[in-house]
Amino acid sequence: MELPRFILADNTDCPEDIFVIHTEFPRFIINLKDDEIELWDDLEGADEEELSMQVAQFIEEASEFYDEEMNKYSE
Template sequence: MELPKFLLADNSNYPEDIFVLHTDYPRFLINLKDDEIEWFEDLSDENEQELANELESLIEQASAFYDAEMEGLE
């Protein structure tokens, strides 16, 4: 099975939060409410500047994914 790059996640214990799960490397869960990120990978061996650039791009992609999903629901 091929997983989508991003998935929306929901949790009734956190009704105000908006979660997006990134399924490719580096895998993470982002809360778009406050941009808090939970990593599922050990990134200690990664180039810090390269990771920062990739992270910025992935956060933008996660936000764009969420916006597109919400437009589709309207």
């Protein structure tokens, strides 16, 4: 099975939260409500500066993905 790069998720126990799952390395889930990130991959030995820049870019892309998905629902 090939997964999409981003997956939108929610949970009725957290009705105010909006989650986006990034399925490629580094895999993570972000709560767009507060930009809290949970990384799922072990990043030991990774270049912290490079990783920080990548994660910042992925956060921006996750937000764009969410906006695009919401536009599709409203059409």
